[in-house]
Amino acid sequence: MAFTSLNYLIFFPLLAVLYWITPTKFRWLLLLIASYFFYINCKPVYALLLAGITVCTYLFTGLIDATDVESKKKRYMVINIVLILLPLLFFKYFSKVNDGIIGLLELHHIRWPLPEIKLFLPVGISFYTFMAIGYTVDVYNEEIKAERNLGIVALFLSFFPLILSGPIERAKNMLPQFKTIGNLNYDMVVQGLKLMLWGYFMKLVVADRLGIYIDLVYTKFSTINGTNLLIASIFCPFQLYADLGGYSLIAIGTAKILGINVMQNFNRPFFAPSMAELWRRWHISLISWLTDYVYTPLSFAFRKYKLRGIALALLITFIISGIWHGAAITFMVWGLIQGIFLSIEALTGKIRTKFETRHHLKNNGLYTIFGICLTFVLFAASLIIGKAENIRDALFIYEKIFSTTSASLIGLSLLIVGITGLILLLIKDGADKYSHIKWLVFINKHKTIGFFAIGLCIAFILFAFSQIPGRTVNFNGAFYGFKNIVPGIKLLYTEDHSTFILSVLSISILLFKDVTDEYTPSKFLIFENKHKIVRVLAYSSTIILILLIGVLDGGQFIYFQF
């Protein structure tokens, strides 16, 4: 049952009502039953695996807690980690490795005794296995006591908002909350609903809209020109952010409505001026998990090699993060590249700091923008490798981006208008951030300037719309989902631009909210604005946009495959 399915829209409200009328004592039990119902709905057999991992973790954490002998504690921890990792390794990597061996041996005309097996990855296994490992290590480290109630452990690992794609939560945060579920909290319900609304917007409007374009370009990459590949590659980070970020917000919002606080998973990643900062804002729950349970032990072990040891630990950690995404060379290389970026940053850290202090760059707007752009470009470029079928395809795409340019699906005038719009947006944000007394455009103390600016904006928007080929946006086609009605790419590229335009529109709205949240946290919060009218407008327009240009065909979340 995905969050975007109709079933969920029936399941969750019913559960929420039932939950809040159940006596507090039994609410955790109801959540547990609901979580298993939710998971069994995906595929019943997999619930057995989840239950097995739960019981195994419960037993071994109990054993770790019961003994005072250090070596025994360690042994129990290692045994449990190995046992619960086995299903993950088997389902995720066995068939790939096996196929690889078969292929390799066939080259030398040797038969491999194990047959080809096609396995389906139990959805969510990568996420709850990591949660179980984290819990085991925390008990070993005496960060948390082993939970005596098997039901609470089972709920922690199966909690339905998180089970399919995280956030990868920690026992320390979740177990105490499950044990002390309180009364209905109106503020939390409202907050939860807001988060869910924005999550649905990110997923349905931004991610899935972009997905149509990106999938089209990437599946036909060999016949498509470089300009389109370039644009699709720039869209890619936004798609991933909106997909997993949107999923996470729906998950966090769902949990909030049930009175449970779940950690943040994304923090406006595209405002990061460095790779290290990006990885502190991107898929936070996975990265902080890797930091605590992989990077820290590794860098601790390598600490006598100082900076070089840290760089090595970073490389290994990010290769593991790559492999976690899938058993493919492309993911591994993608992870390695992230590790290399971060290692370079770590190794040059001191020099950069010196350079920045000497030239007073710490608070220099242009320097920050340069950092943000460079980080984005590096990240987007590395994603091409993660997304391509194999390394050769990825290199081919790079080559094409730089070699074949021709008229893309958008006309020159539209491109100019788009870029001008983006520049204006940046100017406004720059002015707001760095000279917020002198240069406030929209809320200038002189009313005329404010009105003039707003008028200019409207005029610009009208002008921009007049530049769109065909002059009207094809909402009708968009509503039914392009996937089904566009027979070939030719139509999309030459006659119908709405997918592309709606993609740009949705990214702009997403960025607009992120920009205002990032730089003007007190002045311009759209959803939390002190004026009721702004809030009401923001909510209603988000809902309208979801219904109007959301891709409502029950598409899956990207991270379900990981």
Added chain:
Amino acid sequence: MEKNEIAGKLTIVFRTVFDNTTLVLTNELSAKDVDGWNSLTHMMLISEIEDVFAIKFKLKDLNKMKNVGDMIEIIRSKL
């Protein structure tokens, strides 16, 4: 070694690692209060402390260091 003495030595280590000559240590000081104290520089700090005090930490000790106060306690228990 007295707590004050440890804190004094520790201040020098902190100032070199974070390149900040005005850094003042308090018991409550933690990573979020210091510019540049992140998971990368933390391990540099740990390794520097080990050298200066001639001690060896265990991985478990690291998890218990929530702030400078904890750090001083753990260092003292090792001396």
